[in-house]
Amino acid sequence: MDSSPPTPPEPAEPADTVEGLRARLRRSEDRFHAAAGGMLDAFYLLDAVRDAEGTIIDFRFTELNENGADIIGRRRADVIGQRLCELLPINRERGYFELYARVVESGEPMLREDSFAEADGIHASWLQFQAVKVGDGVAIHTKNITQRKRQEHETQRLYNELRMIFNAVPALIFFKDCHNNVLRVNQAVADLMGMPLDRIEGRSTEELFPEEAASYYADDMDVLKSGVAKLGYVEKQTLPSGKRIWLRTDKSPLYDADGEPLGVLAVVTDITEQRQSALQAAVLEKAVEERQAMGRNLHDGIGQQFTGVRMLIEKVRRQVKRGEVPKLSALDEIAEVVASASTEVRRMISGLTPERIAVEELPVALGQVASNVQNFYGVPATSRCMPVVGVLQEEAANHFLAMAQEAAINAARHADAELIEIELLVDDAALVLSVTDDGCGTSCEGSGMLDSESTGRGMQILGYRASEVGGRLEIGRPGSSGSPLPTGSGRGTCVRVTVPR
Known part of the structure; x- marks a missing residue:
């Protein structure tokens, strides 16, 4: 415990005496100098220097702290009393003199940041100036922001670099x-x-x-x-x-x-171009497959039939040459073989990619698909198409026709179906194309894009075409999606493409 006697308080000077006022002034000055000297930033007090007409022509340093002296590279004692623009001409060159004069005349404070070179005589690369009016002069608070500016520049450099990489x-x-x-x-x-x-x-x-x-x-x-x-x-x-x-x-x-x-x-x-290229490649591969299949059919089927026709004609020719009358049954046999070959040719042609149509022709074209399925494959088929003019573009209409034909002929060839239904329905929400059969079903149930590893080329093209019209392909049992068949047996397959409007 401190046992020293307490320090007696300083005697108070009467406030209304000259000595009292001087003492208070000295204490205020001491506090001001202590505060200014302890500041981490630079501080200056300048009084306006006016000419005979009252115009400000310069400023005179009346006070500054040591940090202020360090920034301008002078001793504090050598600065006080000096004129601003004579000591530091850069103030007039950079327009600071005019700014300080405006602060005095208007009373509006000023805030500004500026950069300096070594030749400017300022010991900082970046300074922030804040000037306020004090009497007939200004008080200037100056902050060395060099480090902050370097950080900002480095941040901007990194941002520009990352932006360059980002944009590349x-x-x-x-x-x-x-x-x-x-x-x-x-x-x-x-x-x-x-x-x-x-x-x-x-x-x-x-x-x-x-x-x-x-x-x-x-x-x-x-x-x-x-x-x-x-x-x-x-x-x-x-x-x-x-x-x-x-x-x-x-x-x-x-x-x-x-x-x-x-x-x-x-x-x-x-991936727009990739998808289009993939569709084109799939269509091309399918065309090659169709051509190869047609070649095999021509050789193995129609070729054999025409060979038989040639042999029958040769037989009749020999009979005529011998003066015999050909039997009518031989001519009937020739006609039957030619008719069979003609039907087979039409069946092969029906499976090829259809010719392009206009939008208004789509209902008739879907009906023709159903008719071809029934005529060439012997499977009863129906079609129903709601009006699509003003709803579909021509490109989409041709995709819908190709999808309907692919699904219907696939069902006729492979599903052992007794009925195939083709429908294109339109409402406020979507367009829905469905091809439904009552056949033996499929192993391709699911939705979305079908890949070539799990499906045939035809189903893969169906998936691509569905995506091209902005739709979703679904393959399932009748009744789970699409329109169920009248039998309600649960057999068969429904291929459905839904396109939101």
Whole structure:
């Protein structure tokens, strides 16, 4: 315990005496100098120097702290009393004198940042100036922000470098927050959408992709809630221009250091050309298969039939040469073989890819498919098509016709069916094409895109064509999807393509 006697208080000077006022002034000055000297930043007090007309022509240093003296490379004692622009001409060259004069005349404070070179006589690369009016002069608080500026420049350099890498990636990159807003995209996105980056970043998905926004957000929430990336799924997207493209998307959740969700990073690849190329390749391969099958049929079937016809004709020719009258049964046999060969040729032709049609011709063309199935394969077939003019484009109508023919002929050839139904129904929600049979069923039940390893070429092309019209292919038993057959037996197959409107 401290046993020393307490320090007696200083005698108080009467406030209304000269000595009292001087003492108070000295204490105020001491506190001011202590505060200014203890500041980490530079501090200056300047009084205005005016001419005979009262115009400010310069400023005079009346006070500054040691940090202020260090920044301008002078001793404090050598600065006090000096004129600002005479001591540091850069103040007039850079326009600071005019700014300080405006502060004095207007009373409005000033804040400015500026950079300096070594030749400027300032011992800092970057300074921040804040000036306020004090009497007929200014008080200037000057902060050395060199380190902050270096950090900002380094941050900007890293940002530019990352942005350059970001934009060099050919895939489409989206960074979205938890509220379905697009925060960042790369240049590939801007190029595809035909919009500058600043018109994409910061906007909601509803503004950019109104048709798909809800499904995108649902996917984002699934990824964020599960914490598991969703990789390699394929979807169709409508651009602001109206163009439809196919995309393969990988979505990954992003979290901050505390584990709070930040949003979703989506890396998207435009696979439109790949899908079109795959469809073209599949169609070409199917055409080759059809040609090879036709060659085999011509050789093994029709070729043999025509060989028989040639032999019968040779027999009749020999009879005529001998002066005999040919038997009518021989001519009937020739006619029967020719008719059989003609039917086989028409059957082969019916299985080829149909010729292009206009949209309004689709109902008749589907009816012709049903008629061909019945005439050439002996399987009763019906068709029903609701009006599609104004609903389908010509390209889509031809895809629907090709899908109906592929599914119907496949059922006639392989399903051992007794009835095939072709329907194209239209309502406010979707267009639905279904080809249903009551045959022996299929091993290709499922939905989505069919691959060549698990299905035949025809079913693979069906899947591609369905995707090209923006639809989904489903294959199942009648009654589980599509229109059930009247028998209700549960046998058979329903091939259905659903295209949302």
